[in-house]
Amino acid sequence: MPILEAKGVTRYFGGLAAVSNVDFDLRQGEILGLIGPNGAGKTTLFNLISAVISPRSGSITFRDREIVGLKPHEICRMGVARTFQTVKVFSNMSALHNVLLGAYFGRQDRMATTDAVSEATALLEFVELAEATATPAKDLTLASQKRLEVARALATQPEVLLLDEMMEGLNPSEVVRAMSLVKRIQERGVTVVMIEHVMRAIMSVCDRIIVLHHGAKIAEGTPEEISANQEVVEVYFGERTDAANI
């Protein structure tokens, strides 16, 4: 049984279909890549799942429960967490407080303060931000802020984690570090969906990949299948990909 499932999801902006009749399922424990040219509807799909916006039609279920119509905080508590393309950390709060917020409010159960603090501290270590515990988030580098966002999301004890362009703006060594973080998240038992333009990362980290174009799903399969898919190659023909080519 897929842990997250979308059926016929459609969303319009004005007269344009940003997401058009998309079906997909997410299998527990996998890392699913979501790729496509700019404007393909990837972040819109994330926004539909996490209830930033609502679909015109279609259904999205988490563990067979319909989540369309719920509010973002409800979906988070159910077990679906996300990060954002433009990093959204709490700038004037310390890294620890950023993560603590997720631990306090994002879980299904209520955590005692001391437990929450130790959990948050442990998560900061997990994302390799242990030295930055007391640093205000605005004083961190972009790469660190992205890892902080991940830590905050993990503090909500998610079963599914949506990562939106976690590697954008990172230099090659930071990308490698991020790739290993995603693998370690999978090892913790979290199912991951990642939107990415960095092809090298997607191809080596993901178990399966879905390709969107103009809001519609045009391909689905393993990294090998996708890189051999003619249509996908054509769609990316002329597109500048970061770091490495398909």
Place this chain on the structure above:
Amino acid sequence: MIITILDVVISGLLLGGIYAVTAVGLSLQYGVARVLNIAHGEFIMLGAFITWFLYTAQGINPLISLVISGPVVFVVGILLYRTLFTRLRMISPTPGAFEGNSMLACFGLLFIIQNGVILIWGADIKGYSYLAFPVDFWGAKFAANRLVTLAFALVICLVFYLFLSRTRMGKAIRAAAQDPETAGLMGVKINQVLALCFGFGALMAGLGGGLISISYKIQPSMGLEYTMIALIVIVLGGLGSIPGSLLGGLILGLVGSIVTHIEPGLALVAYYVIFMVLLLARPTGILGR
């Protein structure tokens, strides 16, 4: 029966015409210049008092003095934008901070303008009589001044609508309202346009105030209520939509006239009930995006 309905409807349009003119002004200020001018009613009051003063002290015809009171308030608006709001724009870290700061600055302006007028002319109710004779329309009697006010309000709205749709400056304003950055890149002098919008907003307020003074009594504390009504009108019409403000103003005026006919003193309460219904059902308003 029909006469009563006609009476209520025309009174409603009268009121609505004034509401529309003042709301369009606020819509320009908030929709384009991004200033939530909660001192808007004070500009209306200012226009009303200038008109009253020119008539009672100098004998100038109130309709003619619109040519004076309007521009005076216009200039005040532009000066305020050039000095106060431009500086606020510079020191505000985000657009949201600018909206908050400028709203608070307007709060201060409210006290300055209102108490300034009190100091000059005193706090009590003023009024004057102009065209106060009744006119016969199919058996119903209307005060001539109110009919003239309605006519002028409609003309002002029409002229302004033509200005926005036909002239270059009008198009620049509409462009700036939709997308200030792109408009700037296309050669629209954004700072000028913003200052002009704020000024035009004040102009509409001043004209509206002048028209109000013809038919109603005025006092320095009258502004607050008009600000509230203008706010409700722009929400009803849709934030950022100028045709919406016109439509919303007329609708609210009709509602006010009907409610006052049934139970005088509850018009403002009725407006707020409409406000609450809007917030619950359709915050974007009638023509809002």
Place this chain on the structure above:
Amino acid sequence: METPKTITKNAFATALAVLILMLLVATPLFAPVYTTILLTGILMNMTIAVSWTLFSGPTGYISLASAAFFGVGIYTSAVLGMALPFPLVIVLGALVSGCLALLVGMLTLRLRGIYFVMFTFGLVELLLHFILWWELTITGTTGRVVPPMPNTTVFYVMLLILVTLVLTVSFIRRSRYGLALESVGENQEAAAHAGVNVTALKVIIYAVSALFMGAAGAVIATRWTYIDPKIAFNPLISFMPVLMAIFGGIRPLYGPIIGAAIFTYLEEFLITRFPYHYMLIFGIIMVVAILYMPNGLVGLAEGIWKRISRRTHADT
């Protein structure tokens, strides 16, 4: 996080607060009546300022309805003061205000901040009109008399309300809900995605802030004794906490307290010297303060302190 420096800073602040509290408690015993009355006014303004800051500070949603909540408290006292004992009237004043705030919050706080500002702006005038109409058409009464309380009683009750408020605010700020409030102010969307029920939090905190404004109103009515709608619902009161926050700064707890003290003294001074000009002067002060002191006087002082300490720790 809790460095030795912050612990001593906290201990010092607490000691100072306790000292001031003891002085305040002793004041009516040896000071002239005028001082007690002035201090009551200061405490009242502090209560309104701190309550306002509790909500509008961290969230950034600017409430212009303080006069409405305060006025509802006054009016509760006016309506029920003859029939019910004083403590009960205060509690009811607080509760009615709180309920009004719940209503306003549920209507507006799930929407963008602009709707909230607009709605709260007109609330005072709305209530004024409505109650005037009601009293004229339905009950036929205009103006009510509240049984007076001695000045010292009013002073101590106001002090009690302020102390309770400060303790409540302090407790909230240190709790996870204070963290949540702060996060909502920083980035509402991120907070929601971290599990915070943003709307519920805003509505509840707003209601809590109104409780104290209502209580303060119910108390002060017993000193004003004659109440009518125009006296109870005064737009200037919505203006005050904003000005006090601008003076004192929003962030720290003591910011609005200092701001309120400055404001009340300034008000006393200006009213006696310029009885006709003082509101105009306040307007000018407000505009100047927004233009040149975005972080308030306290922020100004903090900025100066930071610059001084940076110079002594040049190697950091």
